[in-house]
Each structure stands twice: as C-alpha cells, then as structure tokens.
Amino acid sequence: MGRGPRNAQGGRPRMSSGDGDNRRPLTKLAQAGRRAEWTGMPGQPGGIVNPPVWRASTILYEDVAHLRAALGNTHERLFYGRKGTPTAWSLADALTSLEPAATGTALFPSGVAAIACALMGVLRPGDQLLMVDAAYDPTRAFCEKVLRPFGVETIYYDPLIGAGIADLCTENTRAIFMESPGSLTFEVQDVPAIVAAAKARGIVTLIDNTWATPLYFQPLRLGVDISILACTKYIVGHSDVMIGSVTANAATWEKIRASAQLFGQMTSPDDAWLASRGLRTLGVRLAQHQAGALAVAQWLARQPDVAKVLHPALPDCPGHALWARDFTGSSGLFSFVMRGGTGAQADAARAALIDGLAHFGIGYSWGGFESLALPVDPHRYRSATRWQVDGLAVRLNIGLEDPADLIADLDAGLARWRAVMA
Numbered sequence: 001m002g003r004g005p006r007n008a009q010g011g012r013p014r015m016s017s018g019d020g021d022n023r024r025p026l027t028k029l030a031q032a033g034r035r036a037e038w039t040g041m042p043g044q045p046g047g048i049v050n051p052p053v054w055r056a057s058t059i060l061y062e063d064v065a066h067l068r069a070a071l072g073n074t075h076e077r078l079f080y081g082r083k084g085t086p087t088a089w090s091l092a093d094a095l096t097s098l099e100p101a102a103t104g105t106a107l108f109p110s111g112v113a114a115i116a117c118a119l120m121g122v123l124r125p126g127d128q129l130l131m132v133d134a135a136y137d138p139t140r141a142f143c144e145k146v147l148r149p150f151g152v153e154t155i156y157y158d159p160l161i162g163a164g165i166a167d168l169c170t171e172n173t174r175a176i177f178m179e180s181p182g183s184l185t186f187e188v189q190d191v192p193a194i195v196a197a198a199k200a201r202g203i204v205t206l207i208d209n210t211w212a213t214p215l216y217f218q219p220l221r222l223g224v225d226i227s228i229l230a231c232t233k234y235i236v237g238h239s240d241v242m243i244g245s246v247t248a249n250a251a252t253w254e255k256i257r258a259s260a261q262l263f264g265q266m267t268s269p270d271d272a273w274l275a276s277r278g279l280r281t282l283g284v285r286l287a288q289h290q291a292g293a294l295a296v297a298q299w300l301a302r303q304p305d306v307a308k309v310l311h312p313a314l315p316d317c318p319g320h321a322l323w324a325r326d327f328t329g330s331s332g333l334f335s336f337v338m339r340g341g342t343g344a345q346a347d348a349a350r351a352a353l354i355d356g357l358a359h360f361g362i363g364y365s366w367g368g369f370e371s372l373a374l375p376v377d378p379h380r381y382r383s384a385t386r387w388q389v390d391g392l393a394v395r396l397n398i399g400l401e402d403p404a405d406l407i408a409d410l411d412a413g414l415a416r417w418r419a420v421m422a
C-alpha cells in the first residue's frame with residue numbers, strides 16, 4: 001500500500017452511526033473506534049493498531065487565537081481533559097457503531113453514574129418516571145433518594161406489563177425506564193409494545209441493556225431512545241474496571257451529552273482503554289458465556305431439588321417468547337430457585353450450597369471471565385409486583401471455565417443443600 005497505513009476502516013474516517021453501515025457486529029467489534037487520526041501521527045506514514053492511552057488535563061494551544069477557536073465545537077477535539085481524549089472517543093465511537101440508529105455515546109465512571117446521569121438528562125421537577133419493578137436495586141435507590149426529593153415521582157410497573165403501560169401514562173409521564181431481562185429475576189420485557197405506547201405520547205424511553213449488550217439485543221433499532229450499559233460487566237469482561245455508557249439516538253443525544261458535561265462525568269483514559277481492549281473479544285467471550293450458561297441452566301432444570309431456573313432462553317422464564325422474538329442470544333447470568341421454602345433451614349442450606357463451591361467466587365458484579373454465585377432475595381426490591389416463589393434463589397455468573405467442571409461443582413453443592421435440609 002503506497003498511500004499510508006490501511007487502518008481497519010480502509011483509511012477513511014467512518015460515520016460512527018450504524019445507519020447505512022452494513023458491517024456485521026463481529027466485524028464492527030474488531031474494527032470500530034480505530035480511526036486513522038487516533039492511531040497515527042499527522043503527516044506521517046504508518047499507524048498503530050489500537051488507539052493508545054492519551055492522558056491529559058491541560059491541552060496547550062499555539063496562541064490565543066487557537067485557544068479561542070477551540071471553544072466552538074469541542075466534540076471529539078482536544079480541548080480539556082474532562083472532555084476526553086482519543087482513547088475515550090474511540091471507545092464511545094465503537095459503542096455507538098454497535099447500535100444501529102445511534103447518534104452518540106457518553107462515558108461514565110460506573111454503570112450507576114450512567115443511569116443517574118441519563119435520568120437527570122431527561123427529567124425535570126414535576127415529571128413522572130415509570131420504572132420497571134425488576135430494576136437493578138441501585139437504580140431504584142436513585143429514584144427514591146435523588147429523584148423524589150428533586151420533584152420527580154417514580155411509579156413502578158410490572159416487568160410483564162407490555163402494552164398495558166399505556167394505562168399508567170399520565171400527562172406528566174416524561175420517561176419510561178426498562179431493564180430487560182430484569183435484575184435477579186430475568187423477566188423479559190415487551191420492548192416494542194412499550195416503545196409504541198411511549199412514542200404515541202411523546203415519552204422518552206430508556207433501557208438498561210447490560211445483560212444482552214448490543215451484540216444480542218439492539219434497543220435503539222426497536223425505537224428505544226437511550227441505551228445504558230454497565231460496561232463494568234461484559235464490555236470490560238475481566239472484573240478489573242468500573243465504567244458505564246449511555247448511547248442515545250438523534251432525539252436525545254444532545255440532552256445526554258449536556259447532562260454528562262454539566263455533571264462533570266467522564267472516564268479515565270486507562271479505564272477506557274481497558275474497556276476498548278475488552279470490546280475486541282466481546283463476541284467470542286459472549287458466545288462462550290452463552291454456551292456455558294445454557295449447559296449449566298439446562299442441567300439445573302433437570303435436578304429434582306431445583307424448583308425453577310430463571311434464564312431467558314429457557315421456556316420457564318417469564319417473557320421467554322419475547323426473548324426468542326427480540327434477542328439474538330443469551331449471556332451468562334441467570335438465577336435458579338431451590339425447593340424447600342424460605343425458612344431458616346433453607347437459608348442455611350443455600351449458604352452451604354454456595355460456601356463449598358470450588359469454581360465459583362462469592363461476590364457482587366458479574367460479566368467477568370470467572371464464575372460467581374450469589375444468594376439473592378428479589379422480594380426485597382419489589383413494590384408494584386410480588387415475587388411469588390416458594391424457595392430461595394441463587395444467581396450465577398457463568399464464566400469461561402469448562403461447564404462440565406461447573407456442573408460437577410454445583411452437583412456437590414446440591415448434595416450439601418440436601419444434607420442441611422434432611
């Protein structure tokens with residue numbers, strides 16, 4: 001090639017929006033965010049593969065005229081460290097390109113910060129928010145402890161409400177927040193039905209898409225305005241970085257960008273770089289998480305001590321048909337419910353099951369390469385619906401280990417559970 005480096009995008013800067021971009025998702029994962037101006041030196045041949053870590057607070061200008069000229073459009077231009085450097089722009093650009101119909105992506109120091117800032121970007125005092133009852137608990141906490149005193153009322157709704165959401169909409173309803181599948185209980189929501197009800201009333205829709213990632217579910221393609229990821233989970237994939245993202249369509253992108261900037265939200269270049277590195281292997285990792293989780297979930301579903309397996313790809317899971325209709329895959333996080341009630345003996349049996357596991361860590365978060373097991377009690381985080389299951393639940397993050405080892409480990413765990421229940 002005589003014309004300088006061919007970067008992965010043929011040397012041409014490419015529009016980040018998925019519109020008119022017919023590359024398939026796995027190809028995008030390998031190529032996205034590697035623009036020539038972020039991987040090469042101006043006027044010099046050659047270029048590196050990955051945009052490096054650009055650390056910065058101050059940006060220096062040639063003279064006052066250049067300083068003043070920089071003030072106009074600061075998007076994806078060196079201006080001040082808080083507005084990011086090519087390292088963060090590259091990650092944001094890649095995340096935008098994974099969502100057909102997306103206009104831009106803002107990055108945050110955590111998934112919770114992304115959720116909080118997205119909600120603050122679209123809500124004003126006097127507004128009402130409809131929040132799914134199966135939401136991640138810190139999302140509920142933000143609604144109660146920040147939005148309520150700020151003058152925004154949150155109404156919680158049944159994850160399976162579908163088109164019935166229209167009955168909850170009032171003239172003050174400004175936004176509908178979805179999380180599908182739901183945290184801990186994995187109900188799959190009828191996103192197109194909710195979007196249709198919202199669009200008919202000019203209501204903004206947001207979704208926490210952390211479980212599926214844009215690889216297995218693309219909410220903006222279905223008309224959702226704003227898609228939020230705890231990149232901490234699958235995008236990073238290695239349990240060593242906290243980061244969140246908000247990807248928005250043309251109708252809401254300016255609000256999201258303004259909200260992020262006004263709250264001074266950003267992510268460190270080192271963390272953005274690690275997330276970009278994670279993104280390159282998201283496709284192979286998710287495929288393996290999916291296969292491992294399905295093997296373990298199907299095995300659990302056959303065990304007599306297990307009452308229920310809550311995994312969107314299993315017919316038992318509420319909303320399974322919606323998952324089959326709207327998603328292109330399932331990831332590695334699901335729950336199962338034991339038989340034997342919810343009393344003290346069952347609680348001790350669940351602890352014995354989990355405590356003795358050799359291949360599962362005990363801890364919060366998920367989406368990393370290592371398997372985790374967590375006792376979960378979803379009834380504590382409900383208000384609009386009741387979690388009606390007569391048994392205690394365990395949430396599993398299935399990592400990249402051999403599923404046969406994980407199943408043998410859980411088999412021994414079930415024996416410990418039976419010993420305590422006997």
Ligand SMILES: *Cc1c(COP(=O)(O)O)cnc(C)c1O
Pocket residue numbers: 109110111112113136179183208210211230231232233242243244365
């Ligand atoms: C973990 C998680 C978050 C929050 O992400 P953090 O990076 O831990 O703040 C948000 N939503 C869901 C569904 C999560 O599992």
